[in-house]
Amino acid sequence: MSKLRASGISFLGAIRVSAGLLASAGVCAAIGTTSVAARETVAFPQPYPPGMIIIKQSERRLYFTTGSGTAIRYPIAIGRAGKAWQGEAYVQGKYVEPAWSAPAVVRQDHPNFPAVIPGGSPRNPMGAAALTLSVSEVAIHGTTQSMRKSVGTAASYGCIRMYNEDVVDLFHRAQVGTRVLAIP
Template sequence: MFAFKSLRAAALFGAALIGFSMPNAAGAYTRVVAFRSSYGAGTVVISMSQRKLFYVLDDGRAIEYPVAVAKPGKEWLGSARIAGKYSHPDWSPPAVVKHDHPNLPNFIPGGSARNPMGVAAMTLDRDQIAIHGTTRHMRASIGTRASYGCIRMLNEDVADLYDRVGVGTPVVMRP
């Protein structure tokens, strides 16, 4: 018989055994899935083709999150690291976004319903690329190719991931 120190530990164990969803700290449902790879625990792996982000656990498991990935022509592949973590970040559109959407304001404060970064952002050590939340009207983009290179998550999912990672966490983008 197993003794668990917390209800969360017991739920994670159960989810790992049978692969179902469970509520996370943000109230969303976290899906623990089988994930065999050579990446170490704590690595963030993004599958562009699956439109999924995996936070690698140990023993061949990962937490799976649905995401929006880059539009064709804006994608990137390879390795990066989390360079910064920001709660309710301000946002200024990069030049390429401003060029395509000239009516966007030059600055949107954090916490604004119009801020496309959502409740949290983790910047990568790549030029103007982040893993971030989304606005309410952009939730439908999750599962599509919609961004300018960033990885877009549901706000409840980005809040959960934000609590799991630190600056320096490895991030891998796969085709």
């Protein structure tokens, strides 16, 4: 199995896919129907163009602008103190259920993590899908069932965590090249 390293986050056996392949891969079905997506369409009068991702860290919300003064708002987990990323980037890659190996900073705190957590594993912190960013070791991704409670908090090593059902929705909307802005 070849190793793919995207934006400093290690993925093993990850595949870059189109939005149509995500649904055919069964990811939506694997999420189940017992949870309700937390996303909602809201007024968003800021001057950002349609199709842009805005991460408002103080709100712990991600906005995908849709135009006409609206956006789709998703709850997220952001980086813990000293780890939260701010600035501009773009979506560099899109992956369905990527395998994951911990970056060095995570491995320092968790030396007993396995070298690789396979994609689709219930212990894989990347969840159902990941959008890697052009910023080293930062991705917007799903989460494990046990980590769902972290959404709405500052808990990660810099990545943006979403509920799996919400990252799948965003995966369908965002394209490689989509602009991302993280603000306080």
